[in-house]
Amino acid sequence: MQWSANRPFVPLALSDGWDRVRLRRHALRYAAHGWAVTPGACLSGHRFACGRPGCPIMTCHPALESWEDSATTDPGRVAGWWRRRPYSVLLATGWKFDALEVPAALGLRVLGTARLHSGLLGAGRAAARGPVAVTAAGRWMFLVRPGEPLRSELDHRLDVVRHGRGSWIPAAPSRMLEGPVRWAVPPELTEWRLPDPGPVQQLLVDALGAVRVPRLTVPRQMSTARRAA
Structure with missing residues (x-):
């Protein structure tokens, strides 16, 4: 067996098995709290493979063609998907x-503000605290109650995306090309409660005037294109 200075060599099949079990465990936990899950393509080298013949998509995408209809909270179906393959875990929005997906500069500012004591910020700002996921590429995703469109100050920005019906987000511990998805604020920390979108959007608008954010961090079409994958 080969060893490196940082970690032991692990046979690929065994490593995939550990990943699959860990991903399945997290998928089942999300489903148990009412968050609809769908399997995403598996990261294989420098691309994502979904198993569909001729699929040209190399980035993260759903493994099922009719993923939105198939997304479920049923534990039996969720466990079955991860029985043989280490699929990425995707959450239907x-x-x-x-x-609300934003660049890191905005995400960091908003998270720091939302963490301040409610006595300093007022009840409305304290109510903005909720689960926050972060990708290794520097995209921050604030989970909020569904249905409210983006405010005009945010809607015109190409680097701010609202994922609603027909979209999805990757969830921890899925791995993207740049690295794993993680929770900056785990849902357990907020007892799986979701904030109203209004206070979160207000914090984002306030942050726009306080930080310098590149205008084209991630073109919006890259995020919306995956919704039809």
């Missing part, structure tokens, strides 16, 4: 929650 627009049902239990929406996700």
Whole structure:
């Protein structure tokens, strides 16, 4: 067996098995709290493979063609998906929650503000605290109650995306090309409660005037294109 200075060599099949079990465990936990889950393509080298013949999509995308109809909270179906393959864990948005995806500069500012004591910020700002996921590429996703469109100050920005019906987000511990998805604020920390979108959007608008954010961090079409995948 080969060893490195940082970690032991692990046979690929065994490593995939550990990943699959861990991903399945998290998928089942999300489903148990009412968050609809769908399997995402598996990261294989420098691309994502979904198993569909001729699929040209190399980035993270749903493994099922009719993923939105198949997304479920049923534990039997969820466990079955991860029985043989280490699929990425994707969460369907627009049902239990929406996700407001923003660049890291905005995300860090908003998270720091939302963590301040409610006595300093007022009840409205304290109510903005909720689960926050972060990708290794520097995209922050604030989970909020569904249904409210983006405010005009945010809607015109190409680097701010609201994921609602027909969209999805990757969830921890899924791995993207740049690294794993993680929770900056785990849902357990907020007891799986979701904030109203209004206070969160207000914090984002306030942050726009306080930080310098590149205008084209991630073109919006890259995020919306995956919704039809």
